[in-house]
Amino acid sequence: MSVIKVGTSSWADRTLVRSGWYPREVNTPAGRLGHYAERFALVEVDTSYYAIPAPETVHGWVDATPDGFTFDVKAFSLFTGHPTPVGTLPADLRPAGGPAQVRRRDLPTEAYDELWHRFRTALTPLVAADRLGAVLLQFPPWLTRGDAARRRIAELASRCRPWRVAVELRHGSWFDGTAALETLAFLREHDLTHCAVDMPQGHPSSVPPIPLATAGLAMIRFHGHSTAWDGGDKEERFRYAYGDEELRRWSEVLVDLADQADELHVLFNNCCAGQAQRDAERMAGLLGVPAARSVPS
Numbered sequence: 001m002s003v004i005k006v007g008t009s010s011w012a013d014r015t016l017v018r019s020g021w022y023p024r025e026v027n028t029p030a031g032r033l034g035h036y037a038e039r040f041a042l043v044e045v046d047t048s049y050y051a052i053p054a055p056e057t058v059h060g061w062v063d064a065t066p067d068g069f070t071f072d073v074k075a076f077s078l079f080t081g082h083p084t085p086v087g088t089l090p091a092d093l094r095p096a097g098g099p100a101q102v103r104r105r106d107l108p109t110e111a112y113d114e115l116w117h118r119f120r121t122a123l124t125p126l127v128a129a130d131r132l133g134a135v136l137l138q139f140p141p142w143l144t145r146g147d148a149a150r151r152r153i154a155e156l157a158s159r160c161r162p163w164r165v166a167v168e169l170r171h172g173s174w175f176d177g178t179a180a181l182e183t184l185a186f187l188r189e190h191d192l193t194h195c196a197v198d199m200p201q202g203h204p205s206s207v208p209p210i211p212l213a214t215a216g217l218a219m220i221r222f223h224g225h226s227t228a229w230d231g232g233d234k235e236e237r238f239r240y241a242y243g244d245e246e247l248r249r250w251s252e253v254l255v256d257l258a259d260q261a262d263e264l265h266v267l268f269n270n271c272c273a274g275q276a277q278r279d280a281e282r283m284a285g286l287l288g289v290p291a292a293r294s295v296p297s
Contacts (some may be wrong), residue, residue: 002258002259002261002262002263002264003262003263003264004254004258004263004264004266004287004289005040005041005042005070005133005263005264005265005266005289006040006041006042006266006267006268006280006283006284006287006289007040007041007042007043007044007070007265007266007267007268007280008040008043008044008267008268008269008271008276008277008280009043009044009046009221009267009268009269009271009276010043010044010046010271010276011032011033011036011043012029012032012033013271015271015272015273015274016271016273016274016276016277017032018273019273019274020274021274021277021278022035023035029060030060030063030064031064033061033064033065034064034065036277037064037065037066037069039277039281040280040284041068041069041070041289042069042070042071042072042133042265042266042267043069043070043071043072044071044072044073044074044136044221044267044269045061045071045072045073045074046074048073048074048075048076048119048122049074049075049076049077049138050077050088051076051088052076052090052115052118052119052122053122054122055121055122055124055125057122058122058123058124058125058126059125061125061126061131062125062126062128062129062131065131067129067130069131070131070132070133070265071126071131071132071133072133072134072135072136072166072219072265072267073123073126073132073133073134073135073136074135074136074138075119075135075136075137075138075156075160076115076119078102078103078104078107078112078115079104079115079116079119079137079156079159080137080138080139080140080156081103081104081139081140081143081152082103082140083101083102083103084101084102084103085100085101086098086099086100086101086102089102089115090115090118093107093111093114093115095107095111116159120159120160123135123163127163132163133164133217133265134163134164134165134166134193134217134219134265135160135163135164135165135166136166136167136168136195136219137153137156137157137160137165137166137167137168138168138170138195139153139167139168139169139170139171140170141170141171141204141205142171143169143170143171144171144173144174145171145173145174145179145183150186153167153190153192154190157190157192164193164215164216164217165192165193166192166193166194166195166217166219167187167192167193167194167195168195168197168221169183169207170197170205170207171205171207172206172207174207175207175208175210180208180210184210184212184214187214187215188214188215191215191216192214192215193213193214193215193217193218193219194210194212194213194214194215194218194219195219195220195221196209196210196211196212196219196220196221197209197220197221197222197223198220198221198222198223198224198225198250199223199224199225200223200224200225203230204230211253211254211256211257212257212260213257213260213261215261216261216262216263217261217262217263217264217265218257218258218260218261218263218264218265219264219265219267220254220257220264220265220266220267221267221268221269222242222250222266222267222268222269222270222276222279223240223269223270224239224240224241224242224269224270225240239270239272239275240270240272240275241270241275241278241279242270242279242282242283244282247279247282247283247286248286250283251283251286251287254266254283254287255287266280266283266287267280268280268283
C-alpha cells in the first residue's frame with residue numbers, strides 16, 4: 001500500500017493570509033497552521049531556506065499539528081550553494097567585515113559545521129514527534145551535471161542522514177537526453193528522492209517533469225505555468241490556476257507514481273493568494289486523499 005499526501009509549499013505567506021482562505025477568527029500563526037492541518041496532511045517549510053528556524057518555533061509547529069501530519073523542510077540556502085544574506089546567519093557565525101552575501105567558501109569550516117549542527121538541532125522536535133517527511137535539497141539553476149556536483153550532492157545528503165532526503169535539480173544538463181537516466185540512477189544508488197517539478201518549459205531554468213521514483217519516498221512539486229516565469233516578480237512567476245482537465249491528467253500520473261514508492265508527497269507551489277490551497281484540495285479530491293490515506297499499490 002502506498003501513502004499519498006497532498007499539501008502546499010506554504011501555509012503563511014502574505015498573499016495567502018490576505019486571500020480570505022483562513023477564517024477571520026483564525027489570526028495567529030499557530031491557529032493558521034492548525035486550520036491548515038485540518039485540511040491537509042502535508043506542508044513544505046520554505047522559511048528554513050531563508051534562515052535556520054529556532055527550535056522553539058519548530059516545537060510550536062509540532063504543538064499546532066496532529067499525529068500523522070508531515071513537514072518537508074527545505075534546506076538552508078547556504079547549504080545548497082545559493083548566495084545567502086549575511087544577516088540571515090546567526091550573529092555569532094557571521095564573518096566580520098565580509099560581503100553582504102556569503103557562500104560556503106566564505107565561512108571557516110568550523111562555522112559551516114556549526115550551521116549544520118544548528119539546522120539539525122532545529123529539526124529535532126519534528127523528528128521526535130514523527131513529523132519530518134524529508135529534507136529538500138533544492139539546488140540552484142547554475143549547478144550543472146558533473147562528478148563534482150554529484151560528490152557535493154552526496155556529501156550534503158550524508159549530513160542529513162538518517163533522515164530522508166529529496167533532491168531538486170534545476171539545470172537542464174541533468175536531464176538532457178540519456179543524462180536523465182544517469183541522473184536518476186545516481187539518485188537511486190544513493191537512496192535520494194528525485195523531486196520532480198511541473199513548471200514552465202522553454203526557459204533557461206526549465207527542467208522536464210519526470211515522474212519516476214528513485215527512493216521509498218517519491219515527491220513532485222507543482223509550480224504552475226505562468227507566462228511571467230522569466231522577469232516577473234515572485235508573485236507573478238507563481239500566479240497560475242490549474243485547470244480541471246490538467247489536474248485530472250496529473251492525478252492519473254500520480255497514481256502511477258505512487259505505485260513506484262512507499263509514499264508520495266504532492267506539493268503545490270503556485271502560492272499566490274490561496275491558489276495553491278485551492279488546487280491542492282481539488283487534487284486531493286481527485287486522488288481520494290483529503291487526509292493521509294492509503295491507496296492500492
